[in-house]
Amino acid sequence: MTAPLEINAAYKSFRTPEGDKITALNNVSLKLARSEFLTLLGPSGCGKTTLLRTISGFEALDDGAIHIYGQNVTHWPSHKRPVNTVFQRYALFAHMSVARNVGYALEIAGHDKAKRRTRVGEMLELVGLSGLENRRISQLSGGQQQRVALARALAAKPKLLLLDEPLSALDKNLRQKMQHELKTIQRELDIGFIFVTHDQEEALTMSDRVAVLAHGEVQQLGAPEDLYRQPANLFTADFLGESNLLPLHRAQGQAKLADGQPCPCDLTGDSATLMIRPEDLTRSPRGAQLLIFSGPIKARYYTGKDYQVELDHPVFGTLSALLRDDGQAPELGAEITLYADGTALHLIDEVQS
Ligand SMILES: Nc1ncnc2c1ncn2[C@@H]1O[C@H](COP(=O)(O)OP(=O)(O)OP(=O)(O)O)[C@@H](O)[C@H]1O
Ligand SMILES: [Mg+2]
Known part of the structure; x- marks a missing residue:
């Protein structure tokens, strides 16, 4: 045809x-x-x-x-x-x-x-x-x-x-x-x-x-x-939807994030960018091979069914998360720990300049 x-x-x-x-x-x-x-x-x-x-x-x-x-x-x-x-x-x-x-x-x-x-x-x-x-x-x-x-x-x-x-x-x-x-x-x-x-x-x-x-x-x-x-x-990652883009590099034969956490991902070259969508960050640990991010909440918006939260991370800067409204409103200024399941990660073969 x-x-x-x-x-x-x-x-x-x-x-x-x-x-x-x-x-x-x-x-x-x-x-x-x-x-x-x-x-x-x-x-x-x-x-x-x-x-x-x-x-x-x-x-x-x-x-x-x-x-x-x-x-x-x-x-x-x-x-x-x-x-x-x-x-x-x-x-x-x-x-x-x-x-x-x-x-x-x-x-x-x-x-x-x-x-x-x-x-x-x-x-x-x-x-x-x-x-x-x-x-x-x-x-x-x-x-x-x-x-x-x-x-x-x-x-x-x-x-x-x-x-x-x-x-x-x-x-x-x-x-x-x-x-x-x-x-x-x-x-x-x-x-x-x-x-x-x-x-x-x-x-x-x-x-x-x-x-x-x-x-x-x-x-x-x-x-x-x-x-x-x-x-x-x-x-494309940045233009389509919200995304957290974190630099990733190889150290001692292992893929590592800039804060030193090992990343459960297949890094082929020496460096890349890890994308985590806001909805893939959760308040309680789910799944295996977790990445963990902690910091104070610097902004919080209620959308009707979710909370859009900005975590102020000491190494990565602002991280965006979309958290289910489970009756516990995230408090501005409070410390929060968020988790990303190893299956929710996507690698981009490019590094931010
Ligand atoms: N007749 C023209 N002469 C000179 N430059 C032009 C001409 N038409 C378009 N351009 C330029 O070509 C580029 C692409 O323009 P185009 O109109 O295709 O953009 P667009 O994606 O439709 O943007 P928008 O979303 O603003 O409509 C722009 O830099 C524009 O300034
Ligand atoms: Mg046009």
């Missing part, structure tokens, strides 16, 4: 007005599986929008190739590519009705009125806006406008939908609701979605796979669980 999208060794750089060269995409390769929800996740300026723009044809690659369903579209103009985009600023026509916005691409393509009306009706039903055909965009809420943008992008039946931070303007509740709706719509339509966000939680909850980008390069590409449990490098 040919992949809906395949990008091979894509490069793109820009010249700034000051004459500097910015590498926006550096050797990016990825392959989308059929009906996959793939998320591009990374900080501002890492190249997410640029990557989408090269897929849709609004920007040409300097080098590399893009195939859509097996066809080499690298040099195709954007209107020929079977792709549509929901833009970062969703650029609706404010003075036009909802129906006209949604049917715009069909109008340009010369479809007759009856066909347009049917398709617009179907799309508005899909996004839950039936009955609002004649409203102007300015008479809609932010969430409704977002749905119009989605309906408009889907109206021309793209084989691939690109979504550039489509939910960033929405408040938290609406954002969550739209996240669920987007997933449902994607499943119903059975087409590939490439979704851009810089919100790691959104990336983890929505995606089949996530590509973590930094400085125009793919840092890691994988299922949310794999990225979270087994980050390939320090950037």
